[in-house]
Amino acid sequence: MSFDIPDFSAVKILVVGDVMLDRYWHGDTHRISPEAPVPVVRIMQNEVRPGGAGNVALNIAAVGGKPTLMGITGNDDESGVLQKILADAGIACHFEQAPNQPTITKLRVISRHQQLLRLDFEDGFQNYNADSLIEHFREQLNQHDLVLLSDYGKGTLNNVQMMIELAQQAKKPIIIDPKGTDFERYRGATLITPNLGEFEAVAGKVSDNDALSSKGRSMLDQFGFEALLVTRGELGMTLLQNGKPDKHHPTHAQEVFDVTGAGDTVISILSTALASGMPLDAATQLANIAAGIVVGKLGTSTVSLAELKYAIQERQVAHTGMVDEEQLLTAVTQARERGESIVMTNGCFDILHAGHVTYLEQASRLGDRLIVAVNIDETVRALKGADRPVNTLWRRMTVLAALGCVDWVVPFSEETPERLICQILPDFLVKGGDNDPDLIPGSKCVREAGGEVRVMQLVDSCSTTGMIKTIRDSDSGPSK
Template sequence: MKLTMPRFDQAQVLVVGDVMLDRYWHGGTNRISPEAPVPVVKVSQVEDRPGGAANVALNIAALGAGASLSGIVGKDDEAEVLATRMQAAQVHCNFQQAESEPTITKLRVISRHQQLLRMDFEEAFSASAADGLSDKAKAMLPAMGALILSDYAKGALLDPQPLIQAAKALNIPVLVDPKGTDFSRYRGATLLTPNLHEFETIVGHCVNEQQLVAKGEQLMAEHDLQALLITRGEHGMTLLRPNEQELHLPARAREVFDVTGAGDTVISVLAASLAAGEPMPQAVALANLAAGIVVGKLGTAVISAPELRRAINNEQGSERGMLSLEQLQIALQDARAHGEKVVFTNGCFDILHPGHAGYLEQAKELGDRLVVAVNGDASITRLKGPGRPINPVESRMSLLSKLESVDWVIPFEEDTPEKLLEVLKPDILAKGGDYDKEGVVGWQIVEAYGGEVKVLSLFDSCSTTSIVEKVLEKNR
């Protein structure tokens, strides 16, 4: 699957849900309090960031998409701070003020990049406080390309059905970040994005992938959902759709620093991508990529358009080339997550000639990705005798990686690629020759796990050995 930067400038997304203010007190810690065994933090910096549904809207705006936000706030200074911050980020806000409840505020004490304490200032909003919010949001829907319901169970989305039905009538996708134990409240939504814990709270513990998929399909059928995206931490994400093959995406984070707000990033990129016209699988892949970036940041954070664009470019840059075994395993995991068929072939490729090029092109036509395993120098010497190889393995791999038909090149030091086949498990093992499949080294390994073995045609009767012999004859 090729990822490209969506036209976020053409997307409009409405976020409705529980808005809150995330407040951070930063300071140094050098001693323990004499009053109790707790650290003393000397506060030197106070930072306010929009959180909850407001952070979702910020993420959308940071991507360059149009973002609108509707939620409930109190009549207090925190509401003013939120409105100012959202206006500065060019998010159009339509807040409803509660008469007695405060703006939800979460205060975190941070020292040396570690969160020491969180204090919540909140009261769940009453039904009267939420009255009219749905009508305000429905009036904004016709101009939107997607609707996000950001539910933190604080009262803004006591009854999400009117909004879901209004959006469906306009063919606007509805994405829900759900809370609680009753997902029937979101019946008819386009996509739900529960984390694994939230999902298993509803359907029960899943002992394996098959059970997760089966229970997810049942959940979609029960609540008339078009898709279900289960975020699974270090195990990545799983996208389920009725009558479609499940899509597993591996986690992208190299280092997890803080998972605060990662769910907001996922649903933001998803909605903005769908509003920009991206298909669901591509939108999910982009969201997965963005989540891997945001968990490397401290606190509730957003991902900017340049950050996502850089990540996409890096992703595409690593789509091809010479890889180590560990890198190739990750690349193949990604390929399979995107439903791509992997073809594997191997050889010495000592002197690259037209026969090789034609054979590799034929191998690539069997699937989506072609892996070429190359014998190491010592291996070729054992197989071909003294004086071989003509070219060192680095040169041979470099040339192969430049062929359009070749995706990934990897060396192996053994005389056969059997160990690689056992680890990589390609869908198809391809070899060129005039023999049947029993003559292909490793065919039993591949067929044992359900793979295929293909014997391809020889091209131009070329061989490196015959080329070397002709050169030797001319020099005698």
């Protein structure tokens, strides 16, 4: 991944959705109440933050965009607090105030950075007549580059289909964070961003990337979406577009502390990047990086432009562990500038065993840096059968990256890694077992570049297939 973040200062986004106020009470907990088996929290600090569509708008403003926020609140103090916070952040607000109904408020009690309790104060606005909101939406359309609809199912977007039609007439892209199982109401949107649970509630359970792709592409056709971005937690996110190949982006989260508002951050950064002219795949990668940052924070939070730039810079600096191809090429270039030699091997590594470890340790001794290229799940299945792999790509790469002898682990999606090997041109190309060196993919280009091809001796009686058979044949109960 290599791209520059564009200037977002000219980007104008019309955000419409369910706005809410998030309150946080922080305190110490040292004892259990004598009245009931619950902790006693001595409140020391309280804070308020915009939630829902308000958090979406804040995320846009945090990276320099210019959002206008429309929604429904009560006619109460909470509405005033919400509007002041947003106005202080430079966000233009247009709130319809419903009489005799409270602004949606969520109160979280937190102690030692852990959420102990959440209380929701809301009636929703399902029966509110939002004709004036629609009219103001119509007036604002031509002043904005993109429409972002943030649906939390509270009633603000009851007339979402009318908003979509108006945005289509104005030729504005429409990005939607959906809610519920009725995706028909979002028909004609440019792109929607369900999480995996929301996607499966509509499309049915998915067991792997192939099933996700199949069901997702059916959804594109059924509802007339141009693209679909499914956020998948620890598995990252998957982008499906009409007429383009699937893109599965791994997560960038280093530590997951709190997922509250992560979806808001994804759609905010994605929309801002798209409105600035970034291609959809690059915008998705940027949103993915932002999500990885925000889940390391407590509560509904934003990501700053400086944090994004730092995260991108960090990914472009050579490091060890799991990498993508662009990171690997950068790392290899920097290693060679330091005079280090490169060793490369590849395989499925489905269930890592002593044979694998011995072979990798031997390979690492040939040079300074060892690259392990790993088959994605689909090519493992094609090579080994429908019941493989036992472990997903992410799990296989995680285990390999933990080995002290391995420097970089990179996935490859082709039948063989020949293209990648010929890009890297390692000093040593290594395979194990009874491979013919002349037939090893990539051997020709490595030798032509002056490198060597080596075949390492494998440990007898060690194979993943044999291990699986032993486990299946065993009568000693489930493996531990």
